[in-house]
Amino acid sequence: MGDKPLLNLKGYIIGNPLTDRKFDLPARVPYAHRMGLISDEQYETYRESCGADTSMNRNIQCKNCHDAIDKCLKGINIHHILEPECSSEYNGNSDSGRTLFDYGGAELGLSDISSECREKGYSMSGIWANNRSVREAxxxxxxxxxxxxxxxxxxxxxTDIRSIVEFHRSVTSRGYRSLIYSGDHDMTVPFISTQAWIRSLGFAVVDEWRPWYATGQVAGFTTLYANNLTFATVKGGGHTAPEYMPKECLAMVDRWLSGRPV
Structure with missing residues (x-):
């Protein structure tokens, strides 16, 4: 930011943000449980074996529990839990696919592209952007x-910055508005982890949790905190919420930019 910022910054918007790994990664299992992806028994075993700070837990019982949950969720698309799992690592059996406890992702190969897979567009965008005639144009x-x-x-x-929670505290405390939103079907950075680090800031709640609307329907839920920090979920959104729910996200951002409540 500096003493004399180069930008006349008024605020910022971030979506499904990886912010602090002690909040974000451990939240995946509670989220999976809330969404009915793992059983009560699996979740209780996880809590008993791994404790509260699962990011640093390395005992054998916790590892075995991680492995069992991973195997159970291998066929789930962690970027949007309702969409098909189309990564090139997954071939329809429980021993393949990306793991719940990693942050990485894979691009589809051409042979993996199908009409069911949102990822086909990602792969095709690379083919298009690297086409000689496109690059010339x-x-x-x-x-x-x-x-x-x-x-x-x-x-x-x-440098790997492990947490930027204090950055948010500093910036919002200095008068900058913020809109932090989460697609509620994202398991990569679950909305419950974003809620957790926002609560850790200790800001008072100004407007309690309530639904917000777009096109006459509930589009998500929102809370306004002190220091003009707005948190909102996007109902049906994945890790890149505007990609999945463009009309709703446009309405949300338009209201926030105009200074109106979400």
Whole structure:
């Protein structure tokens, strides 16, 4: 931010944000339980074996419990739990697929593309963006720019910031408005983990949890906290909520930008 910010910043909007791994990753199992993806018995065993701080728990009972839950959820799309699991690692059996306790994701190969898979669009976008005629039309000179990647998991870095909760406390306490929203069908960064770190800020509740509406229907639920921090869920949204619920997210953002309650 600096003493003299280069931008006339008034506030910020973030969606399904990875914020603090001690909140975000451990919330996946309670979320899976709330959504009926694991049984009461599995969840109770998990709580007994792993305790509260599961991010640091390495005992054998906890590991075995993680493995059992992982096996149970291998066929679930963690970015939107109601959508088909189409990652190239999953082939329809319980021993393949991405794991619940990882953050990574995989692009589909061409042979995996089907009409059921939202990910087909991600793969096709890379094919389109790297097409020679498209690059020429965009003014990309041959040999000057590498291939376009939707998600470059190979980007080198030297610092891994484990938590930015205090950043949010600092910025919002200095008068900047914030809208923090979560698609309620995302298990990558579940809405309950975002709620948890927001509560850890200790801000008073100004407007209690209530539904918000778009196109005459309940589109999610919202809470307004002190320091102009608004939290909202997007009903039916996945990890990238506007991708799944564009009309609802546009209505939410439009109201927030105009200074009206969500």
């Amino acid at each position: 965009l003014g990309v000179h041959k040999g000057t720019v590498p291939l376009w990647l939707r998600c470059n998991h190979g980007t080198p870095y030297t």
